[in-house]
Amino acid sequence: MQEVAKLGYTPHPIRGELQTVVAAIGDERTHHTLESLTALPQVERVLPVQKRYKLVSRESRGSQTMVNVDGIEIGGDNFVVMAGPCSVESEEQLLSTAHAVKARGATILRGGAYKPRTSPYEFQGLGKEGLRLLELAKRATGLKVITEVLSERDVSIVAESADILQIGARNAQNFQLLIECARSKKPILLKRGMSQRIEEWLLAAEYLLTQGNPNVMLCERGIRTFETYTRNTLDLSAVAVAKQESHLPVIVDPSQGCGRSDLVKVLCRGAAAVGADGLLIEVHPNPAEALSDGQQQIGFDLFGELVTELKPFLTAANRRLV
Ligand code: PEP
Numbered sequence: 001m002q003e004v005a006k007l008g009y010t011p012h013p014i015r016g017e018l019q020t021v022v023a024a025i026g027d028e029r030t031h032h033t034l035e036s037l038t039a040l041p042q043v044e045r046v047l048p049v050q051k052r053y054k055l056v057s058r059e060s061r062g063s064q065t066m067v068n069v070d071g072i073e074i075g076g077d078n079f080v081v082m083a084g085p086c087s088v089e090s091e092e093q094l095l096s097t098a099h100a101v102k103a104r105g106a107t108i109l110r111g112g113a114y115k116p117r118t119s120p121y122e123f124q125g126l127g128k129e130g131l132r133l134l135e136l137a138k139r140a141t142g143l144k145v146i147t148e149v150l151s152e153r154d155v156s157i158v159a160e161s162a163d164i165l166q167i168g169a170r171n172a173q174n175f176q177l178l179i180e181c182a183r184s185k186k187p188i189l190l191k192r193g194m195s196q197r198i199e200e201w202l203l204a205a206e207y208l209l210t211q212g213n214p215n216v217m218l219c220e221r222g223i224r225t226f227e228t229y230t231r232n233t234l235d236l237s238a239v240a241v242a243k244q245e246s247h248l249p250v251i252v253d254p255s256q257g258c259g260r261s262d263l264v265k266v267l268c269r270g271a272a273a274v275g276a277d278g279l280l281i282e283v284h285p286n287p288a289e290a291l292s293d294g295q296q297q298i299g300f301d302l303f304g305e306l307v308t309e310l311k312p313f314l315t316a317a318n319r320r321l322v
């Protein structure tokens with residue numbers, strides 16, 4: 001009791017025959033964490049009653065958050081398709097893809113200018129030139145643009161060209177980067193880390209919201225498992241949990257999610273059925289020649305087929321394509 005009070009909480013004991021439960025009332029944001037009490041011999045367990053993610057949690061808001069991306073409302077009944085190449089490679093590649101995905105139902109163009117590659121010898125992205133090409137594609141098509149920010153250093157320059165800042169799986173818990181991105185006030189798409197628990201993912205989103213930026217979307221992109229038939233295991237149950245636990249829109253990236261172009265279409269249906277608010281799909285004019293992730297990118301025809309065949313699933317899920 002005294003120890004609880006010392007940490008600044010009000011103790012309320014509930015005495016049982018063998019054990020005493022001490023309810024500690026107070027706000028974790030302004031007091032010390034109670035977990036340290038487990039170090040005391042008389043303490044068996046410390047159990048948080050409230051969710052650790054306060055602003056992200058569904059209870060903190062009466063309604064679903066709608067993220068407004070320069071006029072496109074994401075969330076609620078709306079379903080958004082973001083599509084484009086894994087990497088921006090050239091003007092021709094990006095512009096042809098932008099026109100193709102727009103004609104087939106996408107409203108947001110994806111494309112990495114700064115690429116987080118596993119090997120330093122692989123294509124690292126066009127950098128500033130890639131951003132210029134994204135702006136060009138945006139002007140030519142009217143599509144909004146999402147692109148990844150790799151480092152704190154690049155936040156302001158990427159924010160000038162992009163409508164949505166993408167935080168990649170490898171940076172999902174780079175908290176300084178998260179804070180800088182949030183401060184830009186741009187809408188943010190936060191990928192789930194490849195071995196991140198759902199709670200950790202939601203806590204990473206909490207970092208963004210604590211900076212006063214409510215325009216956050218969560219993105220499930222597959223996690224590392226023992227499976228080898230797919231590059232990652234797309235965790236659709238995490239989408240359902242994230243929708244239950246939080247008020248933020250949840251986007252599914254089936255491309256990184258499975259790493260196989262032949263599975264992208266069916267996983268999109270699964271995403272729609274489980275309650276996702278949108279998709280992030282890799283599309284390339286010629287996947288065989290892609291400078292990154294060729295095995296999982298789909299061509300224009302397959303993308304068109306995918307969107308057409310997705311529509312009945314969206315209707316069944318009470319969603320409309322925006
Ligand atoms: C990507 O979208 O191309 C990408 C690198 O994603 P992730 O961070 O999910 O691996």
Ligand code: MN
Pocket residue numbers: 086087256282292293
């Ligand atoms: Mn990729």
